[in-house]
Amino acid sequence: MISNRLQNIVDLVVEDNNIADIGSDHGYVLISLRNKGFKSKLLGVENKLAPFKNLENNLKENKINNVDVSLSDGLQKVPSDYKTIIIAGMGFETIQKIIEESKQSIDNIDYFIIDSHTSFQKVRPYFISLGFIIDEEKIIYEDSIYYQLIRFKKDNVKREYTKAELAYGPLNIKRKDNMFKDFIRNEISQKMTIIDKIPSTNEKALKLKSEIKELEELL
Ligand SMILES: C[S@@+](CC[C@H](N)C(=O)[O-])C[C@H]1O[C@@H](n2cnc3c(N)ncnc32)[C@H](O)[C@@H]1O
Missing domain, CATH: 1.10.287 (Helix Hairpins)
Incomplete structure (x- = not known):
């Protein structure tokens, strides 16, 4: 059984397109997507050996042999046909660094699913500045912590957001x-x-x- 936070991240994946989970660690998001019937390619990326081994072992234990893994940094070795990128469970600075180091790949990406564990007020303005809109969002509470999970979608139409919407989410505020x-x-x-x-x-x-x-x- 995966945690509520990870289940909500899985639920934010809307399209059956190729998905890369950056900082995959335990791999539970990818395992859950595959078990749920996702047909497209799945890739788990880890830049450290111990979590990479954790990812490999968990895939094996769950008898999943059709998820690719990569011991590499951020988006640097993610092929251009991966249209949805999940980055969860990291601080905003790390998320931003991962993207800034691969700015040229952003054009290929349709969706980012982001779960930043710090500086949540900076997350929406940053992805909007990259040409994305806020497509879906959720607040969840787990282990005495509130998490803001956000799905960003590539959109060329510029949308204006208020200061409160940028910090707390237009959909959260509306709902x-x-x-x-x-x-x-x-x-x-x-x-x-x-x-x-x-x-x-x-x-x-x-x-x-x-x-x-x-x-x-x-x-
Ligand atoms: C706290 S874990 C989060 C695991 C999982 N995504 C989750 O939300 O539960 C963060 C993982 O990101 C990995 N990581 C950090 N920076 C990374 C980078 N630049 N590229 C790939 N993985 C990275 C770390 O090694 C660690 O395993």
Whole structure:
């Protein structure tokens, strides 16, 4: 049984096109896609030996012999016919570095499925700047952490997003489901904890108060 976070990443894959999972590690996303009946090519990429071996072993244990693996860095050895790229469970800086180092390959990619574990506010603006739109998104809560999972789709039509949409997601804001509301309340509570520790007239406190007001408007 894969985790809720990984299951939601699998569910974000919409098209049966060739999929590369960068930083595949345990390989559970690829194993689940294959077991679910995905017919196209699947590729697991790892740049470190121990997780690469983990990937190979798990594929073997699950009797999956039609997933390719590559011990390589980021997108550098991903063939151009891989149209969906999953990058999950990494910090934003690593994700950005992987892409910046292979900027020329971006033209071949139709979808990115991203689960950044840091700096979530930077994720949407970055992929939009690369010519993608926000196609689907979800917030999930696992092991006391909120994760924002986002599917970006290549689109030449430029779409304008508000500051709040870029940070918290246009679809999340529109849907306002309970998970989104819990996430926003958690953001507010984190900011309040900081405010409680600093003088109320401090510039940082004033900025945080204004951010809290903006967050409350999203609820
Ligand atoms: C925390 S694990 C996440 C595993 C899985 N994607 C998930 O979401 O559960 C991050 C993995 O990314 C791999 N990784 C980090 N930078 C990478 C890069 N530039 N190219 C390929 N793999 C990378 C690490 O070796 C590690 O196994």
